[in-house]
Amino acid sequence: MSIAVGDTLPDVKVIKTGADGNEPVQTGSYFAGRKVALFSVPGAFTPTCSAKHLPGFVEKAAALKAKGIDEIVCTAVNDPFVMKAWGAATGSPEITMLADGNGDFAKALGLTMDGSGFGLGQRGQRFALIIEDGTVTQVHVEAPGEFKVSSAEYLLEQL
Numbered sequence: 001m002s003i004a005v006g007d008t009l010p011d012v013k014v015i016k017t018g019a020d021g022n023e024p025v026q027t028g029s030y031f032a033g034r035k036v037a038l039f040s041v042p043g044a045f046t047p048t049c050s051a052k053h054l055p056g057f058v059e060k061a062a063a064l065k066a067k068g069i070d071e072i073v074c075t076a077v078n079d080p081f082v083m084k085a086w087g088a089a090t091g092s093p094e095i096t097m098l099a100d101g102n103g104d105f106a107k108a109l110g111l112t113m114d115g116s117g118f119g120l121g122q123r124g125q126r127f128a129l130i131i132e133d134g135t136v137t138q139v140h141v142e143a144p145g146e147f148k149v150s151s152a153e154y155l156l157e158q159l
Contacts, residue, residue: 002110003129007136010108014075015099017084025098027105032134034070039128039150040111044078044086048147053126054090060152061094067159069130071096077103077123100124111141126150130159 003009011028031038041053057064057072064072073096076083080099087097098105106112106124114122128150130138138158140149148154 002141003136003139005136005139009131009134009136010105012100012105012108014105015080015083015101017080017087017097017099022080022084022099028134030098031131034133035068036071036073036131037064037069037128037152037155038073038075038131039152039155040106040124040126041074041076042123042126044076044082045089048126052147053151054086054092054095056152057095058090058092060156063156064152064159067156069159073098075100075105075124077101077106128155130155 009027009031011026013024013026016023016025016030039053039057054074057074061072072094075098077100079101083097083099087095100106103112103122103124111125111127112122126142126147128140129136140154142148142150
């Protein structure tokens with residue numbers, strides 16, 4: 001069963017990447033007390049993720065924050081070193097990168113996909129959530145192969 005509006009975000013350890021290195025964080029406490037736009041991509045440096053998904057959030061970061069978003073977070077089933085390099089390569093300091101290296105967060109959300117046909121193994125689906133003080137207030141999960149409802153533009157329309 002996947003995460004739904006009104007659910008509390010599961011408490012899972014992920015790795016936050018940043019200028020000071022990698023920092024383990026628990027999602028339960030990390031998302032508490034703030035309004036966060038969280039988006040997930042199947043993989044860093046993959047075509048749609050690099051050409052559209054992350055750049056859209058970089059471009060719309062100020063507009064999302066003007067609508068009350070305190071932080072914009074990107075997650076993927078990638079190791080923290082890849083997530084840090086992807087953030088640096090795309091010029092996205094306003095986007096927090098959370099590495100879900102083992103896929104535990106994606107599994108806890110019930111939003112995994114099998115990318116084995118593309119050599120990716122088990123990954124997180126493409127989705128976006130709005131989280132307010134640890135509670136999910138919006139869930140937008142893409143249909144396979146789609147990129148619409150998890151975009152920054154779509155989230156802006158929903159806020």
